[in-house]
Amino acid sequence: MSKDTTIVVASKELDRVVIFTGLRWTVDWSGEADGLFNVVISTEFSGVTSNKIFLLKDIPPGV
DSSP states (O other): OOOOEEEEEEOTTSSOEEEEEEEOOEEEEEEEETTEEEEEEEOOOOSOOTTTEEEEOOOOTTO
16 A cells, blocks of 8 residues: 655745655665755656646746
8 A cells, every 4th residue: 555645845045946746766774864864755656747846947036
């Protein structure tokens, strides 16, 4: 059984966003250092990616 998961990645300036939705994800956790973890999130896909990956850019401040 899989669960649809959406991940949103934003630039530091918050003017660009990439949205990944409806993909299967794997997470690889590494050791803890001072309460912080390193995490690698990855996915693989083949075929049509329409309605799965969205890029928004030139987002005006305050939106």
